[in-house]
Amino acid sequence: MKQLTEQDIAQLSALLDDTLPAADAAALRQRLQHDAALYDAFVDLTLTRDAMRALPVAQPPRSLRIDPARLTKARGWRWWLVMPPAGQLIPNMAVALSLCVCILVGQQAIGAGSASDILKGIAEVEMMAPNAVEAPASSEMAADVSEPASQRADGSVSAASDPMVQLVAPDQSVVVWWWAATVAAACATLATVVWAWRVAVRRRITQKR
Amino acid sequence: MLQYDDQEIVQLILAGDTDAFNVLVDRYQSRAYNLCLRMLGDGDAAADVAQDAFISAYRHLPSLRGDFRPWLMRIVANACRDALRSQKRRPTISMDASRDEDDGPGLQIADDAVGPEDALLQRELQQTIVVALQSIPDDQREVIVLSDIEGRSYQEIADITGINIGTVKSRLNRARLRMRELLVAAELLPRVKRHTSQNE
Numbered sequence: 001m002k003q004l005t006e007q008d009i010a011q012l013s014a015l016l017d018d019t020l021p022a023a024d025a026a027a028l029r030q031r032l033q034h035d036a037a038l039y040d041a042f043v044d045l046t047l048t049r050d051a052m053r054a055l056p057v058a059q060p061p062r063s064l065r066i067d068p069a070r071l072t073k074a075r076g077w078r079w080w081l082v083m084p085p086a087g088q089l090i091p092n093m094a095v096a097l098s099l100c101v102c103i104l105v106g107q108q109a110i111g112a113g114s115a116s117d118i119l120k121g122i123a124e125v126e127m128m129a130p131n132a133v134e135a136p137a138s139s140e141m142a143a144d145v146s147e148p149a150s151q152r153a154d155g156s157v158s159a160a161s162d163p164m165v166q167l168v169a170p171d172q173s174v175v176v177w178w179w180a181a182t183v184a185a186a187c188a189t190l191a192t193v194v195w196a197w198r199v200a201v202r203r204r205i206t207q208k209r
Numbered sequence: 210m211l212q213y214d215d216q217e218i219v220q221l222i223l224a225g226d227t228d229a230f231n232v233l234v235d236r237y238q239s240r241a242y243n244l245c246l247r248m249l250g251d252g253d254a255a256a257d258v259a260q261d262a263f264i265s266a267y268r269h270l271p272s273l274r275g276d277f278r279p280w281l282m283r284i285v286a287n288a289c290r291d292a293l294r295s296q297k298r299r300p301t302i303s304m305d306a307s308r309d310e311d312d313g314p315g316l317q318i319a320d321d322a323v324g325p326e327d328a329l330l331q332r333e334l335q336q337t338i339v340v341a342l343q344s345i346p347d348d349q350r351e352v353i354v355l356s357d358i359e360g361r362s363y364q365e366i367a368d369i370t371g372i373n374i375g376t377v378k379s380r381l382n383r384a385r386l387r388m389r390e391l392l393v394a395a396e397l398l399p400r401v402k403r404h405t406s407q408n409e
Contacts, residue, residue, distance in 0.1 A: 004386075006382070009382050009385070009386050010378065010379075010382050013378070013381060013382045013385055014378070016385075017356075017363075019363070041389070044389045044392070044393060044398050045385055045389055047392075047398050048338075048357075048385060048388050048389050048392055048398065049357045049385070051334050051335070051338055051392075052338055052353070052357040052358050052388075053357055053358065053360065054331075054335075055247075055335055055338065055339075055358055056335075057239060057243055058242065058243055058246050058252070059239065059242075060238055060239070060242040060255075060256050060259065061252050061253060061256055062256060063238070064234055064238040064241070064242065064256065064259055064260045064263060065231045065234050065235065065238075066230065066231065066234060066260065066263060066264060066267070068227040068228055068230075068231075070264070071227050071230055071264070071267050072227055
């Protein structure tokens with residue numbers, strides 16, 4: 001058997017698949033008429049391809065149908081995204097309720113009062129004692145803040161001397177926590193709405209197609 | 210439900226009709242099984258891998274974009290590749306593999322009109338092809354099975370295997386050359402040629 005080059009095999013293969021450009025195909029056919037080895041290779045490749053294509057279609061030894069119970073078990077997390085709107089509502093509501101319960105329980109446990117109390121407290125702290133909530137600009141000011149408010153040189157009223165501020169000031173971390181939870185809940189809700197919208201649009205496009 | 214097209218059935222499945230998936234299984238189990246059989250060379254393993262591929266397809270159905278069939282065949286091809294890798298890690302000898310091929314319905318002579326000598330020659334050629342296929346590298350076998358047995362275009366093969374068309378062509382060329390060498394070595398192709406020329 002004459003050794004054919006890779007280029008020869010590539011051309012013969014392309015001719016076999018009818019993907020050779022017309023000019024190249026004509027040139028190759030010319031060569032096939034004069035080159036016996038090339039012709040033999042082409043015949044061999046054609047016979048091999050035809051023999052493979054003639055392999056009968058085998059039937060599976062058993063049905064490949066899958067038990068629906070096994071399918072349900074095989075569901076991945078993505079199914080939640082494509083559930084029907086009514087089905088999606090249930091987990092969404094569950095998540096929203098859980099967040100609300102977490103926030104309320106958290107507030108009660110730390111004793112921060114209601115959300116409106118906290119907001120009112122923040123506003124009053126800012127109005128009455130701006131120095132108490134502003135970060136010190138230098139190390140000297142930082143030292144001032146650590147001293148009792150009543151001993152300050154400028155005589156300004158600090159947050160610690162006011163009973164209302166005393167009630168609110170220790171719960172600053174609760175306020176931050178509350179806001180973080182609210183923002184997280186808002187982001188989660190927004191993300192859910194966007195996902196649901198995307199799925200609905202995709203479904204509409206698929207149905208149109 | 211049989212009259213529905215693939216996209217309609219997919220929508221039904223996504224809407225919660227789990228049973229509808231078996232309509233797709235019925236529709237494509239033969240293609241999937243044959244691809245696995247030619248890739249793995251073992252009937253039982255092919256059935257297992259094809260079924261696993263269907264389960265995987267079901268699990269990832271929400272991420273389906275485009276047509277179901279090429280997407281499914283890509284999953285089946287991936288499953289075959291995984292199975293081959295797994296076989297190499299834990300090599301086992303299937304005592305039933307060759308018997309399955311011999312006795313299975315796939316290798317029964319399709320055309321009763323041919324004479325006994327032709328039928329014998331055809332059967333021998335088919336058996337040699339099945340054996341030869343298992344002796345070529347996995348990546349080349351995948352491409353030649355998809356091209357020359359399944360009859361897929363270069364583009365379809367590139368989509369299924371995830372390689373570019375240039376690589377598809379080069380793998381196909383090498384696979385065809387190797388198959389030719391194996392069949393010539395088995396003295397089957399010259400016999401076919403002589404037989405053809407005698408008939409003419």
